[in-house]
Amino acid sequence: MSSRTLPLLFINLGGEMLYILDQRLRAQNIPADKAKKVMNDIITTMFNKKFLEELFKPQELYSKKALRTVFDRLAHASIMRLNQASMDKLYDLMTMAFKYQVLLCPRAKDILLVSFNHMDAIKDFVKDTPSVLSQVDETYRQLIEMYTPLSSGEFQLIRQTLLIFFQDMHIRVSIFLKDKVQNSNGRFVLPISGPVPHGTHIPGLIRMFSCNGEEVKRLQFRNGGNYTGVLREGSFEMFGERVIKLGTNMYSVSRPVETHMSGTSKNSATERTISPNPLAKEELNMLARLMGGMEVQKPGNADSGFRVNLFATDEEEEEALISRPDEFSYDVIKIQATKNQQANAELVKIMGDFTEEAGEPCSSSANSKGDDLLAMMDGL
Amino acid sequence: MYHKEKSIQMKSSASALYNNLSVLRIAPRSLTYFTVVHANMVNMVSASWDGLNYSHRQLQSKEANVATSSSLIMQAAWCVLPSRDILVLTSQKGIQMYESDGSIMVYWHALDTPETQTAQAVFARGIAAVREKYICVGISSGSMLVFDVPIKGSNITLSEVLEEHKESITDLASECSGSLECIADMVSADDSGNLCVWKSGEDFQLLNKIPGFDMSCSSVKLWKGTVVAGYGTGQIRLYEAVTGIVHAEVNAHARWIYSLDIAPFSGLLLSAAEDSLVRVWHLTMTPETNSVEVTSQTIPGRNLTTPRTHRQTLTASLPLSPSRSCTCITSV
Numbered sequence: 112m113s114s115r116t117l118p119l120l121f122i123n124l125g126g127e128m129l130y131i132l133d134q135r136l137r138a139q140n141i142p143a144d145k146a147k148k149v150m151n152d153i154i155t156t157m158f159n160k161k162f163l164e165e166l167f168k169p170q171e172l173y174s175k176k177a178l179r180t181v182f183d184r185l186a187h188a189s190i191m192r193l194n195q196a197s198m199d200k201l202y203d204l205m206t207m208a209f210k211y212q213v214l215l216c217p218r219a220k221d222i223l224l225v226s227f228n229h230m231d232a233i234k235d236f237v238k239d240t241p242s243v244l245s246q247v248d249e250t251y252r253q254l255i256e257m258y259t260p261l262s263s264g265e266f267q268l269i270r271q272t273l274l275i276f277f278q279d280m281h282i283r284v285s286i287f288l289k290d291k292v293q294n295s296n297g298r299f300v301l302p303i304s305g306p307v308p309h310g311t312h313i314p315g316l317i318r319m320f321s322c323n324g325e326e327v328k329r330l331q332f333r334n335g336g337n338y339t340g341v342l343r344e345g346s347f348e349m350f351g352e353r354v355i356k357l358g359t360n361m362y363s364v365s366r367p368v369e370t371h372m373s374g375t376s377k378n379s380a381t382e383r384t385i386s387p388n389p390l391a392k393e394e395l396n397m398l399a400r401l402m403g404g405m406e407v408q409k410p411g412n413a414d415s416g417f418r419v420n421l422f423a424t425d426e427e428e429e430e431a432l433i434s435r436p437d438e439f440s441y442d443v444i445k446i447q448a449t450k451n452q453q454a455n456a457e458l459v460k461i462m463g464d465f466t467e468e469a470g471e472p473c474s475s476s477a478n479s480k481g482d483d484l485l486a487m488m489d490g491l
Numbered sequence: 492m493y494h495k496e497k498s499i500q501m502k503s504s505a506s507a508l509y510n511n512l513s514v515l516r517i518a519p520r521s522l523t524y525f526t527v528v529h530a531n532m533v534n535m536v537s538a539s540w541d542g543l544n545y546s547h548r549q550l551q552s553k554e555a556n557v558a559t560s561s562s563l564i565m566q567a568a569w570c571v572l573p574s575r576d577i578l579v580l581t582s583q584k585g586i587q588m589y590e591s592d593g594s595i596m597v598y599w600h601a602l603d604t605p606e607t608q609t610a611q612a613v614f615a616r617g618i619a620a621v622r623e624k625y626i627c628v629g630i631s632s633g634s635m636l637v638f639d640v641p642i643k644g645s646n647i648t649l650s651e652v653l654e655e656h657k658e659s660i661t662d663l664a665s666e667c668s669g670s671l672e673c674i675a676d677m678v679s680a681d682d683s684g685n686l687c688v689w690k691s692g693e694d695f696q697l698l699n700k701i702p703g704f705d706m707s708c709s710s711v712k713l714w715k716g717t718v719v720a721g722y723g724t725g726q727i728r729l730y731e732a733v734t735g736i737v738h739a740e741v742n743a744h745a746r747w748i749y750s751l752d753i754a755p756f757s758g759l760l761l762s763a764a765e766d767s768l769v770r771v772w773h774l775t776m777t778p779e780t781n782s783v784e785v786t787s788q789t790i791p792g793r794n795l796t797t798p799r800t801h802r803q804t805l806t807a808s809l810p811l812s813p814s815r816s817c818t819c820i821t822s823v
Contacts, residue, residue, distance in 0.1 A: 112563055112565075112583065112612055112614065113612050114608050114609065114610060114611075114612055115610060168608070169608045169609055169610040170608050171608070217746070218723075219723070219747070262658070262682055262683060262705065262707070263682075263705070263706055263707050263723050264658065264659060264661065264681075264682025264683070264707035264723070265682065267707060267709075267723065267747065268612060268659075270507075271506075271507045271508060274506075274507035275506050275507060275530055275563065278504060278506060278507075278529075278530065279503070279504055301765070301766065301767040303745070303766060303767065303768065307725075307745045308745075308746070310706070310724050311724045311725045311726075311745060311746070312724070312725070312726065312742035313742065313745070314725065314742050314743055314744055314745055315742060316741070316742045317739060317740075317741045317742075317785050317786070317787065318739060318740045318741075319738065319739045319782065319783070319784060319785065320736075320737050320738060320739065320740075321782065322736055322782075324736075324737070327782070328784070330785075330786060330787070332786075332787035334745075335768065336745065336766070336768075338745055
């Protein structure tokens, strides 16, 4: 639908990922210098100039599988390692958190404020590293340039595109369950209390007019809710009070990050059935490709690497992997984010398959996808 | 006055789209058809009035297997013409028209999609049957396509392209009171809240343009010459179609209105919004003073709002019939 959705999806999911990783790094008592390095490396990769250029181009959203691949690579852009189960859990939390934020946004335009909340936090993570900071600032400028001129209807289209992307995802997150913002069936609760969005009136008034515009009658009705006033407008600039709290860091060391697999209904995470397209099956989107090709500062000393666990114990992590219901599997394309010979050979072979596909007569959209990927390979 | 009937489970969830529920009552067969859009599919269920038989069908977006997310359906709606009922699906690729039960596709119109992706999205949205033989569909560019539909068969032709709106069309509606005296046949709404009022014919004629206030009008209805418009601010406004005079303004909802529907014989208006509430209003026309009165309807004994723990976004529809039944669906 909207071709301007991907940057917001990526930045907000990335922001949530950083919040969760930050919490886990502290909870696992990872030494401060290593933790900082991980955060810096990931943020550097996220805001890579070439990557962002690609991200901000008008395009349709990637498939769930393709987007998951991008984040897999992003999470491994540093010395930190995550096992499959932890990566699955991380991704569940990221996506449900952003889904919640999109759904609860008072106005469709407030999605931009949510994005700024994430950006503000990211900026804080790298405030001591000027090189990354300048990239983050550049991204603010691009967001402002691209999104502030959009109308309310265009923002609503972006919002609808995101909601369709997250449709049928009902993983229960313990923080949300505890705060009673999510029901036991995984659906989020829409409040009918609190302030109304900026630009909206509190429901309750009917005004009727005569032909010459004079108000002739007023009626009040009970709105059934408990609305308390109108929200102020947050700042859409590089700095300023955002007003909206969605998108700020809801994790702290004391609030564990938990998801619940059992009891979630089978219907909730079905992949849409679309006739398999050979290109889609092996879809290596440009972003994932770019990310895989980026230079990462690998330490000479292998001991510097470490593993982060999203669960309380290693046993729990293993158990989670075994017991994860099939319908929740992300079916990720496992390609190493390193530049070793073998990995590259594998990639080249897959690209070779694409070359053959692109040569055959097929629809224009399939062709252009293949062409773009080939062009990217040349560039790497 | 109102009682909740048996719930009908659709095959999959409803997508977050404006006007995402269409209802067709087929009295001779004691059946009601319901359609709900789910991403690149339309779920259709045919329910017998005795509540005993349900039959499901799914319609795919054309060219759904070529791309993944770029063939999403924006809307599905029944167009009731004197001689036939046509089910229209509008998507990012084009417009599909089916024979009444969804079994046969009778017409396909492809949208012009640019070679390289542009910042402006391309899709069709907004569907209305107008008078005896027209089906009008809106486009994201602001254009509207007018199709001429024969009494039977698939010889549907594009009769005219109306270029009046500059923003994406959100909804279209035709005069639903059944009265032949009304001058205005159709109203169109767009993302900036502008409304255009039309008279149908070989060449459609623009009767009036009602300016918006930069706030998207997501759902619109035309009843007895009155335009009823629902906005992203949660407000409902009533205008006299031909003159643009404002009859009434209702601070109806705390969030974006997703659909409106009118029961033409009783003057009941139903509005559903992202605040999870469905509200019922009563419209009374007084021709002598050229005024419309709006009152809120309470539903004694039964609250149409769902309990806090189950609240989700709703879109709703009132069937065009004398009966007062209304249908609500929940989406995620």
